[in-house]
Amino acid sequence: MLTDAKLRNAKAADKPYRLLDAEGLHLFVPAAGGKSWRWRHQRAGVERLVTLGRYAANHAQYRLSAMHPRWWAGIFRLP
Structure with missing residues (x-):
C-alpha cells in the first residue's frame, strides 16, 4: 500500500x-x-485501464473506489 509520503515524493x-x-x-x-x-x-476476460483523476485528489477516496468495480462499471458504462 502506498503512503502519502511516497505519493508526494514521486517525481x-x-x-x-x-x-x-x-x-x-x-x-x-x-x-x-x-x-x-489509474x-x-x-x-x-479483457484487460481495461481507467484513468480516475489527477493526484491532487484524495488517495483514500480512490482506494475505496477501486475496491468497488461494479460502481465504476456503472459510472463509466464499461462494456
Missing part, C-alpha cells in the same frame, strides 16, 4: 512509471510530469 523520471497500490489502483507518473490515478482491471 518525473526518464521513463513513465507506476506506483502500485491495491486492487489494480496505481499512481501513474509520466516522463513529462504530473500524476494521475485503475487496471479485467472485465469479460
Whole structure:
C-alpha cells in the first residue's frame, strides 16, 4: 500500500512509471510530469485501464473506489 509520503515524493523520471497500490489502483507518473490515478482491471476476460483523476485528489477516496468495480462499471458504462 502506498503512503502519502511516497505519493508526494514521486517525481518525473526518464521513463513513465507506476506506483502500485491495491486492487489494480496505481499512481501513474509520466516522463513529462504530473500524476494521475489509474485503475487496471479485467472485465469479460479483457484487460481495461481507467484513468480516475489527477493526484491532487484524495488517495483514500480512490482506494475505496477501486475496491468497488461494479460502481465504476456503472459510472463509466464499461462494456
